[in-house]
Amino acid sequence: MASTTTPRASLGRLAGPRVRIFEHEARLGYLLLIPALLLLLVFVAYPFLFGIWLSITNSQIGVNGHFVGLANFQFEQGDSVFIQSFVNTVSYTGITTVLKLALGMVMALLLNQVFPAQRFVRAALLLPWIIPSVLSTLAWRWMFDPTFSVVNWVIIHSHLSATGVDWLGKTGTALTSLMIVNVWRGTPFYGIALLAGLQTIPVDLYEAARVDGASRWQQFRRITVPMLRPVLLVVLLLSTILTFGDFTLPYVLTNGAPFNSTHVLSTWAFAIGVGGGYISIGAAISLVLFPLLSAIVFGVMVVLRRQE
């Protein structure tokens, strides 16, 4: 005897009103976002809001403080190390970003060519980015070591200098060392991202440009750069945010030495907040960049939107 049950009826309890959400795409989408939103709330939003709260109290490690308004921010304005840290952070980010962009672009253009062992070279060039930051920075610290520097060994044996360079013992060279390591570590990120962008540019455009007599530089300026703009903006944005907040590299390589002259805001905040116990002042120091970074992010988003 043939069944008279309809397909819907055969679903039994599943056909009830409760499961209609699975049929509504928008609601289902929001539902699926909830786990990610919860993670963001717990691990991003809560620490951020708690940090803001700490910065406007006089809390210390293990001691809940009370509201003090902007006293912590005002207090830090008179701190010479804070001012130096701010200047270091801005110059460290600015200089390394320009260098990483330039070197990353060169890397991307070269990797975009066809040559033997191309895949191997692409993977190998990613290594600085992949190696855990602490390990690579420790290796660089050894390379810059005042007693055992292999870099100085090469310099001395190449007769470039009789005594080598005190890489980490002078303010100028210590800051330069920080930037060298940051550029070494961050250039592959730019290179690979820009390479991905290069590979989406239609080859026809270059062919048409060549037919019209455009030089390589003109092709780069009129085709490559405009087409790469969205990728470039996103990469610059991410890199700027990450470099402004860089902690591992400055902490492991110099930790402010010599005489607190190479602190960036993150390491100075750590020294005051964790080492010294004044977690509220540490929070205030680390929040100083928030308005600046917010403005940068907003600006990039506006430019990207206009692009669309």
Place this chain on the structure above:
Amino acid sequence: MGHTEPAWSRRDFLKTTGIAAAGLAAGPIIAACGGSPAANPTPATAGAIPKPRPGAQIRLLQWVSFVPAADDEIRRQAKEFSDANNVQVTIETVTGDQLQPKTAAAVEAGSGPDIIQMQYGWPHLYDTACMDVTDLVDMLKGKLGSVNQVNDAFSKVNGRYLAVPYCQVPNAWTYRTDLWQQAGLTNFFSTWDELASNGKQLKSKNLPPIAVSLGHAYGDAITMWYPVLWDFGGREVSSDGKHVTINSKETLDAVNWAVDLWKSGAISQNTLSWLDPDNNQAYHSGLITGTLNGASIYIKEVYTTATNHKFAPVTSNAAMPKGRQGASTLNLIFNHAVMKWSNEAETAKAFLLYLMDQTNYTKWLNASVGYNAGPFHALTNADVFQQDAKLKPFLDVVGAGKWPGWPAQPSKATAQSQVQFVIVDMFAKAVTSGDARSAISDAEQKLKRIYELPS
């Protein structure tokens, strides 16, 4: 064909797993609310000897000693205590510069190891998290005698002991006797002024220099430059801890002495970024003649079987020199705090009593081969100091010990000054710029800000 009900629906699955998850979580939640009598035994009455609770598990967080045998011995004693009392004691070790961040994180979270090794003035920094162990310390004083003044100052907060005095790591000078003789020097310098002349003598003979850290080495740098400041009569703050007094003629004398030392090449100029392991490595590589350090350099050269004992026969030690206005030393100070969040405080206290038992503590001192010195009177004279005369300088420096911020009592402000390396940076800035007054003025400003921190 009829439709059969699924054996287990999604609703059933969610119900069951939800109940199971709630059941698993209930135990810890109830225990955290104090509902488990086993987890929160009734504390012993004041003065009673703490007894370990069978089945208890406790953790002790400490640094990784520069002498591995010391850590091996404490682990052995932990196992011995655990086996004898049916408890589990775990010794967790981290590098010295990671110990404070871990401690700060534990204090802020209100949970973590039951016992934390407090270095320097941390009991003053984390006073709200450390249990009052005055009864325990009084008990130990009754058996072992008085407490060394520095351990006492660091572990006592507002008249109450917030940590059990544990040990010191004395710092003295380790040097190469062969190079000393080659320079035409007979005795090791006994005053700071003699250091200057001895260092110049080494330089004139093109011999490796004396070297001390001017970087942010949390041990070696402060154990050098605080005593220099004090021995010239300089003081960070007044005795009551209220007035910054760094900008004085005495401080200027000390800093000018350091500038002359630097300019003349009497000490190595490569140490502005030195951390604590750097002078050890330089000495074992034959690149320096002498340095200020704990006994680890001597122990590695003479006692550790893994090395090739290259400089063992020509390595000797000497006590701290005197200055124009006194003789001071600053040694690493360790005390053990039982944390307020510990659910096994009695077991933790019992374990600390076990560690401080004279027999056990002496075994640990002897395993340390002179790297550590005891904080109580009865624990100050380990056999090893009698058996090896060259280790005696490390015992001699204990009596003259002071603390950062001396003569003021340790406080959050003195701890802040130490953590920011204000004194070390003052000397570092002066020697590199040649401008002592400017460096002192900068240090004065920093100290005034520290002592004016919002409270």
